[in-house]
Amino acid sequence: MRISQEYFDELKGQKITAYTLINNNGMEVTSLDFGCIITKLVVPDRDGVLENVVLGFDTIDEYVTRSPYFGAIVGRFAGRIKNAEFTLNNEIYQLVQNDNSNHLHGGLKGFDKVMWETNVVENEDSASLVFSYLSMDGEEGYPGNLLMKVTYTLNNDNELIISYNGKSDQDTLLNMTNHTYFNLSGHVKRNIFNHQLILKSNTFLELDEKYIPTGKILEVNGTPFDFQIGRKIVDGVNSNHPQNILVGNGYDHPFLLNENNNNEILVMDSESGRKLTIETDQPAVVLYTSNQLPDSFSIRGIQSEKYLGLCLETQGLPDSIHHPHFPSSILKKEEVYCSVTKYKFSVY
Numbered sequence: 595m596r597i598s599q600e601y602f603d604e605l606k607g608q609k610i611t612a613y614t615l616i617n618n619n620g621m622e623v624t625s626l627d628f629g630c631i632i633t634k635l636v637v638p639d640r641d642g643v644l645e646n647v648v649l650g651f652d653t654i655d656e657y658v659t660r661s662p663y664f665g666a667i668v669g670r671f672a673g674r675i676k677n678a679e680f681t682l683n684n685e686i687y688q689l690v691q692n693d694n695s696n697h698l699h700g701g702l703k704g705f706d707k708v709m710w711e712t713n714v715v716e717n718e719d720s721a722s723l724v725f726s727y728l729s730m731d732g733e734e735g736y737p738g739n740l741l742m743k744v745t746y747t748l749n750n751d752n753e754l755i756i757s758y759n760g761k762s763d764q765d766t767l768l769n770m771t772n773h774t775y776f777n778l779s780g781h782v783k784r785n786i787f788n789h790q791l792i793l794k795s796n797t798f799l800e801l802d803e804k805y806i807p808t809g810k811i812l813e814v815n816g817t818p819f820d821f822q823i824g825r826k827i828v829d830g831v832n833s834n835h836p837q838n839i840l841v842g843n844g845y846d847h848p849f850l851l852n853e854n855n856n857n858e859i860l861v862m863d864s865e866s867g868r869k870l871t872i873e874t875d876q877p878a879v880v881l882y883t884s885n886q887l888p889d890s891f892s893i894r895g896i897q898s899e900k901y902l903g904l905c906l907e908t909q910g911l912p913d914s915i916h917h918p919h920f921p922s923s924i925l926k927k928e929e930v931y932c933s934v935t936k937y938k939f940s941v942y
């Protein structure tokens with residue numbers, strides 16, 4: 595295992611560093627201390643060819659001005675909170691409105707746009723980046739001083755393990771995820787239409803026209819939302835299902851997971867032979883097929899357009915604070931938020 599570290603860019607006089615973890619098979623994960631952004635993830639295809647399989651940029655300016663959360667850690671709350679407000683312990687909290695009148699992905703300056711203190715840890719069979727950030731009471735509207743730690747570990751089994759650890763001095767909301775856009779073709783040679791997805795989930799959340807959960811939990815049976823035996827992403831693009839059409843022809847939906855820590859999410863690209871297996875302890879995964887990716891810029895020389903990346907955001911349910919029948923995302927004072935998601939790369 596190796597760790598390298600190099601100057602990436604500068605933002606308002608602050609130096610941003612890119613850290614790269616490299617395992618004995620040549621798999622590489624590069625991440626910034628800004629937003630814990632994964633800029634590159636290099637994995638072999640079935641012929642052993644090492645290529646990058648995530649969307650990312652080479653300058654900080656692109657991340658700050660136009661990135662739709664490429665590779666970033668999202669917090670304090672992944673997904674939307676209706677009307678950007680909530681009541682907790684009889685107190686009303688007004689959050690930053692950054693998605694119409696709603697709150698999205700932690701606000702205008704969420705965890706994806708702050709500097710994280712970074713430490714490197716090297717072991718024989720793994721290497722880790724440990725990121726820490728103290729989010730102050732009132733930041734983006736949330737209560738409590740929250741100390742957050744996010745750890746990226748790469749091992750020699752081609753696994754990237756992301757673990758989250760948080761503690762607040764007041765009751766607060768917390769729902770963390772990583773917002774990587776995967777494209778297993780390698781260097782974005784094709785869009786994700788033919789990526790095959792298997793998901794151990796038989797229900798998903800209905801969304802309203804602002805992408806806020808209505809509260810209804812729908813069965814996947816007989817719909818393009820049924821990934822239990824596997825289907826291609828293009829099915830949801832061509833679908834007449836009102837929920838596929840609503841989000842811009844594709845998916846932008848939370849799926850409730852039937853199982854945890856048991857190969858519950860699988861993505862395969864038959865042309866490259868790359869396979870990604872995700873395991874998590876989170877109750878849900880948001881499947882987002884980059885339906886809103888603008889075509890107004892390029893991504894490392896490739897024209898940006900819809901469907902270039904596939905996001906599988908393991909997390910709690912969006913807007914859960916307004917739906918008592920959803921699993922709670924309240925983090926109690928002095929209790930520890932602890933969660934792990936594992937991404938394993940292999941070939942078939």
Ligand code: FUC
Pocket residue numbers: 662663673805846880882886907
């Ligand atoms: C996802 C989606 C949103 C949004 C964002 C960039 O998590 O749920 O709709 O477009 O990412």
